[in-house]
Amino acid sequence: MNTFAHKYMIITPKELQDRIDEFTVVDVRPETQRNEFPMDGLETIISKDGSTQTIEGKKVLVCQFGIVTEGMIIENDLDDTFSLLGGAQSWIEFQSENEDLSRWSRQTILPEIGMDGQKKLLNATVAVVGLGGLGCPASQSLVTAGIGQLVLIDGDIVELSNLHRQPLHGTNDIGKKKVKSAEESLNKINSATIIKIVDEYLDEQNGLEIIRNCDVVVDATDTIETRQFIDRFSKETNVPMVYGGLSRWEGQVAVLNMDKSPGYSELFPDAPSGGDTCADAGVLGMLPNIIGNIQALEAVKLIVGIEPNLVGKLLIYDGLNHSTNIIRIG
Amino acid sequence: MKIKIKCFSQVKYALGTDELTLEFEMGKTTSQLEQLIREKADGKLDGVSLRIAVNQKYSPDEIELKDGDEVAFIPPVQGG
Numbered sequence: 001m002n003t004f005a006h007k008y009m010i011i012t013p014k015e016l017q018d019r020i021d022e023f024t025v026v027d028v029r030p031e032t033q034r035n036e037f038p039m040d041g042l043e044t045i046i047s048k049d050g051s052t053q054t055i056e057g058k059k060v061l062v063c064q065f066g067i068v069t070e071g072m073i074i075e076n077d078l079d080d081t082f083s084l085l086g087g088a089q090s091w092i093e094f095q096s097e098n099e100d101l102s103r104w105s106r107q108t109i110l111p112e113i114g115m116d117g118q119k120k121l122l123n124a125t126v127a128v129v130g131l132g133g134l135g136c137p138a139s140q141s142l143v144t145a146g147i148g149q150l151v152l153i154d155g156d157i158v159e160l161s162n163l164h165r166q167p168l169h170g171t172n173d174i175g176k177k178k179v180k181s182a183e184e185s186l187n188k189i190n191s192a193t194i195i196k197i198v199d200e201y202l203d204e205q206n207g208l209e210i211i212r213n214c215d216v217v218v219d220a221t222d223t224i225e226t227r228q229f230i231d232r233f234s235k236e237t238n239v240p241m242v243y244g245g246l247s248r249w250e251g252q253v254a255v256l257n258m259d260k261s262p263g264y265s266e267l268f269p270d271a272p273s274g275g276d277t278c279a280d281a282g283v284l285g286m287l288p289n290i291i292g293n294i295q296a297l298e299a300v301k302l303i304v305g306i307e308p309n310l311v312g313k314l315l316i317y318d319g320l321n322h323s324t325n326i327i328r329i330g
Numbered sequence: 331m332k333i334k335i336k337c338f339s340q341v342k343y344a345l346g347t348d349e350l351t352l353e354f355e356m357g358k359t360t361s362q363l364e365q366l367i368r369e370k371a372d373g374k375l376d377g378v379s380l381r382i383a384v385n386q387k388y389s390p391d392e393i394e395l396k397d398g399d400e401v402a403f404i405p406p407v408q409g410g
Contacts, residue, residue, distance in 0.1 A: 130410050133410055134410045222408060222410035245410060246408075247408070247409055250407065251407070268381065327386055327387065
């Protein structure tokens with residue numbers, strides 16, 4: 001049995017619709033599920049164990065979320081049989097909204113996300129300020145999760161010493177603007193994501209205009225001053241700010257200015273002295289990768305409306321002993 | 331009374347530990363404890379702004395500590 005070949009025996013709702021005459025569609029769901037979630041626009045044969053030996057030609061098996069039928073095809077070594085990606089859930093969404101969300105079927109199966117949550121992500125715009133150690137993993141995870149539009153802001157250029165911790169940039173990107181390099185890498189993941197690039201540093205002049213039309217701003221910067229600008233504009237526009245910062249093996253994440261929750265100036269009010277940058281103190285690439293991913297996770301939770309989250313809280317993670325402290329800040 | 335102190339980033343580097351327990355007479359305040367920490371750091375925390383959290387909650391105002399309290403000293407971090 002060639003299980004590797006079976007990995008490719010999936011078909012999306014859109015593909016099925018375009019090629020409907022080629023297939024017999026077999027619904028393997030129990031009656032209660034079939035009744036509660038009818039698949040409009042599709043003629044199906046009912047067969048609860050997916051047995052299709054008497055049916056000639058190519059078949060598509062359908063279950064509720066698209067997982068069970070993949071298993072059936074592999075276990076029973078079924079030839080000429082496809083599994084509908086995302087199952088009946090994705091088909092129904094495609095029929096009613098003309099949107100094929102099956103690409104995200106492995107996350108829409110989570111009750112906290114579902115089809116509604118996925119649509120919120122697709123309709124969201126997230127600004128990522130800084131495409132360095134934090135901004136690369138954050139923007140990568142936001143794209144893979146299905147955020148519809150990203151605004152990437154950074155005036156910097158890719159250097160060799162960045163590459164150990166900024167994985168959207170490779171050897172061939174040295175000398176390129178970071179936002180351009182990031183855009184190219186992210187386009188390879190999903191060319192349907194709308195990406196707007198701003199190849200300037202965020203400052204007093206441009207910050208308001210950049211942030212005002214976003215749903216969330218991810219602070220992936222490396223200066224206190226820029227964080228203070230982001231904080232100011234985040235407060236003015238009511239766009240929540242996902243703060244992230246690093247020092248050697250430690251990282252911090254907080255969700256600020258969410259419906260008037262504490263901001264950066266409440267978190268660190270004393271116009272603080274900077275602390276080390278990654279260049280000064282050193283850092284291993286996994287640390288910004290972890291922290292940037294926690295920032296992306298919090299951004300997704302804000303957009304979908306998932307709790308608990310880090311609104312009004314400061315998370316401090318230590319990559320040496322893996323301790324996590326969560327401090328209530330307001 | 332015994333106070334557990336948690337040290338983060340620059341405080342940890344300055345004191346060489348992420349945690350220590352100190353014993354005091356009653357009546358110690360957060361400001362006095364910060365002063366003590368800065369003295370122990372022997373200049374390494376000069377100019378470094380510290381936020382104080384008592385029992386996992388930010389404490390912007392000076393408060394009197396109790397036996398068993400956990401006090402965290404948190405500096406801002408800059409890297410990104």
